Amino acid sequence: MRKIRTYKDVTHDTGSGLLEQVVDQQHRLADRLALVRSVVAVASGKGGVGKSAITANLAAALAGRGLAVGAVDADLNGPSLARMLGVSGARLADRASGVEPAESPSGVRVMSMEFLQQEEDAPLRWREPEMGRFIWQSTLETGVLREFLGDVEWGELDVLLVDVPPGTDKIARLLELVPELDQMLMVTTPSETSRFVVSKSVRMAREAAVGTVALVANMVGHTCPECGHVSELFMGDGVKRLEEESGVPVWAQIPFDPRFGAATDSGTPLVITDPDAPSCHAILALADRVEEQIGIRGRDAVEEVGS
Amino acid sequence: MKFLCVECDKVMDFAERQIPGDGTLAAVFTCGSCDREIAMLTNPMETQLISSLGVKIGGREVPAQPMELARTSLEGGRDDAFVLSEDIPLASGESATPGEGASAGTATVGRVVWTPEATGRLERVPSFVRGMVKRIYTDWAREKGVSEITPESMDRARTELGLEGM
Numbered sequence: 001m002r003k004i005r006t007y008k009d010v011t012h013d014t015g016s017g018l019l020e021q022v023v024d025q026q027h028r029l030a031d032r033l034a035l036v037r038s039v040v041a042v043a044s045g046k047g048g049v050g051k052s053a054i055t056a057n058l059a060a061a062l063a064g065r066g067l068a069v070g071a072v073d074a075d076l077n078g079p080s081l082a083r084m085l086g087v088s089g090a091r092l093a094d095r096a097s098g099v100e101p102a103e104s105p106s107g108v109r110v111m112s113m114e115f116l117q118q119e120e121d122a123p124l125r126w127r128e129p130e131m132g133r134f135i136w137q138s139t140l141e142t143g144v145l146r147e148f149l150g151d152v153e154w155g156e157l158d159v160l161l162v163d164v165p166p167g168t169d170k171i172a173r174l175l176e177l178v179p180e181l182d183q184m185l186m187v188t189t190p191s192e193t194s195r196f197v198v199s200k201s202v203r204m205a206r207e208a209a210v211g212t213v214a215l216v217a218n219m220v221g222h223t224c225p226e227c228g229h230v231s232e233l234f235m236g237d238g239v240k241r242l243e244e245e246s247g248v249p250v251w252a253q254i255p256f257d258p259r260f261g262a263a264t265d266s267g268t269p270l271v272i273t274d275p276d277a278p279s280c281h282a283i284l285a286l287a288d289r290v291e292e293q294i295g296i297r298g299r300d301a302v303e304e305v306g307s
Numbered sequence: 308m309k310f311l312c313v314e315c316d317k318v319m320d321f322a323e324r325q326i327p328g329d330g331t332l333a334a335v336f337t338c339g340s341c342d343r344e345i346a347m348l349t350n351p352m353e354t355q356l357i358s359s360l361g362v363k364i365g366g367r368e369v370p371a372q373p374m375e376l377a378r379t380s381l382e383g384g385r386d387d388a389f390v391l392s393e394d395i396p397l398a399s400g401e402s403a404t405p406g407e408g409a410s411a412g413t414a415t416v417g418r419v420v421w422t423p424e425a426t427g428r429l430e431r432v433p434s435f436v437r438g439m440v441k442r443i444y445t446d447w448a449r450e451k452g453v454s455e456i457t458p459e460s461m462d463r464a465r466t467e468l469g470l471e472g473m
Contacts, residue, residue: 005316007309014309014336015321017366024371025361094389094438098373116377116435118385125382128359129330132352140359143376151373 029150029177032098036070036157038294040183041174042216045201046194047166049187050218053264054254054283055163056084058185060106060269061280061287067158070101072148073112074174075165076141077124082112086267090115098153106272111152113144142173149177159294168201175208182211183293185286186248188239189219195238202246212293214251215243216286222256223278230255252286254279310345312338319345324365324469330354334364368468369446372439384435391438419448420455428458443468 033039042055055071063069073081082088082102087110090102101109113124126133126140154160162178164170175181184205188198198215205213217239221230233256243250254260257279263270271280310319319336322344327333330351337344349357357364361376378384421429432440447464448456464470 002313004313005311010309010311010318012309012318014318015366016308016334016364017321018308018360018362018364021362021367021371022360028371091387091390094373094391096373096442099389116381116385116388118383122383126380127382128355128380129351132355135352136356136359139356140376140380143359143361144380146361147374147377151375 025146025150029146032150032152032154033160033178036154036160038158038182039160039162039178040185040290040294041162041164041171041181041210042185042187043164043171043174043201043205044187044198045166045168045171045204046188046197049189049194049198050254050260051187052080052084052163053260053269054185054187054216054218054286055161056081056264057260057269057271057280057283058287058290059085059108059161060104061271061283062159062290063104063107064272065287065291067291068109068156069107070109070111070152070154070157070160072145072152072160072162073110073114074145074148074162074170076113076144078165079112079114081163082110082114083267084264084269085110088114088267095153098151101152101154106269109154109157111148138169138173142177145173146177159290168204171201171204175204175210179208180211181208183290184210184213185216185251185290186213187216187218188242190217190232190234190236190238192236192238194234195236195242199242199246202242202248206246206248213248214289215239215248217250217253219256220253251289252282254282254286310336310347312341312343314343315340319343321365324363332357332364363469369443369470372442375439378436378439381435384433386434388435389438391441418454419445422455422457424458425456425461428461440470443470 042051042058044051052075059069059071071081071085073079082090085104085106085108087102087104092102092115093100101111102115103109126137128136162174164174186198186202186205188194202213219233220239222233223230239250242248255278257270257277259274259277260270260279263273270277271283274280275284311317312319315338317338317340319338321334322337323335325333332349332354334347335344336347361371429437429441444456444461444464447468448460453460
């Protein structure tokens with residue numbers, strides 16, 4: 001039998017230019033993110049735990065402190081972040097160097113698939129052949145997310161938040177694009193089912209050596225607005241178990257507050273309109289941790305001493 | 308992806324790329340030793356997979372444009388999603404700022420002039436990708452020292468740049 005050489009044996013370039021183009025894509029993304037101090041993913045693996053509402057409130061809280069904040073809605077199929085930050089329907093300035101993101105009233109620069117779709121109720125569809133979609137769809141959507149990160153003129157940012165849709169595959173997709181992710185906030189609830197699902201994402205993030213992984217427990221109890229009685233929404237100690245089993249710290253415990261969702265539905269995060277709400281105290285405490293972790297507070301202190 | 312001429316034990320060189328229709332992508336490779344040619348033909352799914360990577364076999368004639376993959380792949384793109392910024396010449400009836408009007412007719416940027424006929428043809432391009440397409444033609448004209456963009460020069464650019472469907 002003849003011995004055919006392997007791909008790696010053959011060092012001669014064919015001139016098809018594929019590898020060079022992929023490398024060029026990576027360079028464009030890296031160059032864009034070089035102006036971003038910290039990329040922070042808000043993920044879970046589990047759906048319906050409040051990732052987008054937490055992202056919107058966290059972004060607004062950080063921007064309210066004078067930080068330059070960007071937010072990418074990585075959920076191409078069910079975008080909601082633009083709506084929650086009050087920039088639904090924004091138009092994007094088209095420049096040769098990139099697309100200008102929308103800017104929310106709270107000062108957050110936003111990119112979302114919602115800006116690109118004509119009809120509000122239209123499901124995400126690609127022009128390409130329906131047949132064999134499973135072969136190329138993930139590749140295409142990863143490429144579009146790469147463009148959301150790398151083809152948008154974010155400018156200099158202190159923090160770029162990425163709202164990651166459910167599914168550990170979506171976390172893997174982001175890690176492929178941004179292998180040196182600074183922080184990943186894993187949103188969970190006290191339920192056992194949430195613990196079960198989120199534990200897989202936590203493991204993935206830790207194995208990928210994400211800079212910092214922390215848990216954000218959402219819908220932890222509900223305070224009756226009439227009598228002040230605190231009741232549990234979920235039976236179980238899923239958050240505590242997840243913390244103990246994974247060794248990942250809990251950075252915030254956000255109580256359920258119907259106004260939290262109502263505020264993002266109206267396009268103004270609650271942290272803007274009612275920062276004294278218990279849920280917003282938790283968001284602000286989370287913002288403290290995020291800031292501390294990326295060293296912004298430390299930097300500011302040094303600048304103050306030096307001035 | 309590499310093609311090896313087994314007889315010569317040499318890697319074949321990319322020679323030509325064509326899109327003959329029905330979703331087929333044809334890439335021709337040649338053996339530099341024996342001049343044998345082969346054509347790789349992909350089915351629509353394979354063509355789409357390559358396209359989904361945002362790459363072109365044989366290299367790019369035009370630099371990658373911002374959000375190119377999203378703009379060229381999305382079904383039902385919003386007509387007014389993008390606002391043409393000041394570095395892109397305006398087509399008649401388009402405006403740099405939402406709500407502002409723009410005079411119809413010839414548009415210029417630097418020494419590049421778009422004739423009304425060329426502008427009219429460009430206006431038939433879906434607005435979702437029009438800014439990107441206009442930039443490609445304008446950059447081509449600047450590079451070639453073409454001072455006036457006409458439908459004929461657009462045809463020439465399409466051929467030279469391999470702009471299928473633009």
